[in-house]
Amino acid sequence: MTVAGRHDPFGIHGIIVLLTGLGCAFCLIRDYYTPEPGADRLSSYYDEPIKAGILLALIWALIGMFFGDWVAWLLAYPQMTFDADWSSFGRMRPIHTTGVIFGFGGNALIATSFHVMQRTCRTRLADQLTPWFVLVGYNLFCIIAVTGYLMGVTQSKEYAEPEWYADIWLVVVWVAYFALYLRTLARRREPHIYVANWYYLAFILVVAMLHIVNNLALPASLARAKSYSLFSGVQDAMVQWWYGHNAVAFFLTAGFLGMLYYYLPKRAGRPIYSYRMSIVGFWGITFFYVWVGSHHLHYTALPQWVQTLGMTFSVMLLIPSWIAAANALLTLNGAWHKVREDATLRFMMVAAVFYGLSTFEGSFLAIRPVNSLSHYTDWTIAHVHAGTLGWNSMIIFGAIYYLVPQLWKRPHMHSPALVEFHFWSAIAGTFIYVFAMWNSGITQGLMWRAYNQSGTLAYSFLDSVMAMHPYYIARAFGGLLFLIGTMVGVYNVWRTIQAAPAHLTQTEQPALPGSPQAAPLVGS
Amino acid sequence: MTSASHETLTIFAQSWGLLYLALLALGVLLYTFWPNNRARFDRAKNSIMNDETGPWA
Numbered sequence: 267m268t269v270a271g272r273h274d275p276f277g278i279h280g281i282i283v284l285l286t287g288l289g290c291a292f293c294l295i296r297d298y299y300t301p302e303p304g305a306d307r308l309s310s311y312y313d314e315p316i317k318a319g320i321l322l323a324l325i326w327a328l329i330g331m332f333f334g335d336w337v338a339w340l341l342a343y344p345q346m347t348f349d350a351d352w353s354s355f356g357r358m359r360p361i362h363t364t365g366v367i368f369g370f371g372g373n374a375l376i377a378t379s380f381h382v383m384q385r386t387c388r389t390r391l392a393d394q395l396t397p398w399f400v401l402v403g404y405n406l407f408c409i410i411a412v413t414g415y416l417m418g419v420t421q422s423k424e425y426a427e428p429e430w431y432a433d434i435w436l437v438v439v440w441v442a443y444f445a446l447y448l449r450t451l452a453r454r455r456e457p458h459i460y461v462a463n464w465y466y467l468a469f470i471l472v473v474a475m476l477h478i479v480n481n482l483a484l485p486a487s488l489a490r491a492k493s494y495s496l497f498s499g500v501q502d503a504m505v506q507w508w509y510g511h512n513a514v515a516f517f518l519t520a521g522f523l524g525m526l527y528y529y530l531p532k533r534a535g536r537p538i539y540s541y542r543m544s545i546v547g548f549w550g551i552t553f554f555y556v557w558v559g560s561h562h563l564h565y566t567a568l569p570q571w572v573q574t575l576g577m578t579f580s581v582m583l584l585i586p587s588w589i590a591a592a593n594a595l596l597t598l599n600g601a602w603h604k605v606r607e608d609a610t611l612r613f614m615m616v617a618a619v620f621y622g623l624s625t626f627e628g629s630f631l632a633i634r635p636v637n638s639l640s641h642y643t644d645w646t647i648a649h650v651h652a653g654t655l656g657w658n659s660m661i662i663f664g665a666i667y668y669l670v671p672q673l674w675k676r677p678h679m680h681s682p683a684l685v686e687f688h689f690w691s692a693i694a695g696t697f698i699y700v701f702a703m704w705n706s707g708i709t710q711g712l713m714w715r716a717y718n719q720s721g722t723l724a725y726s727f728l729d730s731v732m733a734m735h736p737y738y739i740a741r742a743f744g745g746l747l748f749l750i751g752t753m754v755g756v757y758n759v760w761r762t763i764q765a766a767p768a769h770l771t772q773t774e775q776p777a778l779p780g781s782p783q784a785a786p787l788v789g790s
Numbered sequence: 791m792t793s794a795s796h797e798t799l800t801i802f803a804q805s806w807g808l809l810y811l812a813l814l815a816l817g818v819l820l821y822t823f824w825p826n827n828r829a830r831f832d833r834a835k836n837s838i839m840n841d842e843t844g845p846w847a
Contacts, residue, residue, distance in 0.1 A: 455845065531839070538835050546818065546819070546822055
């Protein structure tokens, strides 16, 4: 890759891959003569990859949210690109989306899935090497993606920007992840597979399917980053939004519901309110969600019946979504005093509330006449962030605050007061953000469709841009509060890890991916 | 080369497609509410509450 693509960004990616490969080879060789792990390892869970995954998720959270807030300020003050190519909105915005969705969300999903699959199956991860391969390989994909955007490498598909070579690499990593999950399930000692695992498996399986189909493309040359999609026109748009909305459905919903169905009962100390509701909800969500992508293409060249199909399924989707939200809140019924006292559980409670809110909003926005007002406006941005800040981030932080003391064998977090601070700054940030974008979105939508008495448009596009300025400042400020909360959270996690262990039973390994790991030396 | 028309696809979706989804929904509901499964589900939802003791042999 490095040599063949030396006149292209492809070559720089070759160097990154080469260095990662050399680093992994070094770790492998260093540990080559360490003794085989004994049979007694089977009597304990394998927690090292989970720890590494949590730390990686937090690092990506800082990167992704920092760039997110930067582009938010950029919209209010366009001179903040400082006249550089790499800092233009079009290049930094995908760094934000990839950083938070795939970097932060993805690593959190992988880490918690390793945790949940071992606990609910009462067995150890199927092997020592694959978890490290999945983690390192997945993060290599994220780094290739993000550095590519800075150099202008993109295939211009939203949430699927990385080019063909990164996509192929992700398929390899993802298949290893899926195989690892199935092998661990096959070793389970608990006869019934707990429902959280169903959600995680749906996430892994469907994301593989979506990723492969949406990224079918022909590279312009094997030594260049550029490729061309196999689809064109409205078919391309339909495939892209079938992918795009199911990324929301199976990456940001199914996987995170797996998290909710495990960590919320555990933290509340109460089993899930209705196991049956969780099963009906699972099949409802998996079967309705795959149809709804076309609601992104209302009033386009897409046939009217396909739009109507997407709209109808979007509305029906409200039922299984609210089943999940209600199930979570009913589980807390009788434990509200814990919600009041315990910020970690409160993170999870708020996540369930925002899940209910944003799924209602989603079904509503998918209705065609509503969409005629909301589409292409900031209302969509408000909806997405109600989901990602209010639901995804809150449940991740809840799970992290539950996991960190447990995995590092500490009695509690370094500072419960800082967890409280994080909670309130995250809540305040989310509310300011979402309300600012609701206001600006509806204002935009109304200004764009306002006519004067002579039947022409009342406002120019620029008028609507000027009207957005105060909302953009408010939004960037809300984002800043959320970012500050995250920084405080990372500091708290760091101090917790540094603190002396509660029980000095064994010396803990540092939780960086240093021990057994491997990634094949691809195309160096 | 003949390509499937919109008409053909619609007829297929509205007959076999509908039957497939209806049967699937019925299967899921039967599995969920089958009385004998209640014990298994109750066990599963309580089983996660004390899983930190380590893997079972």
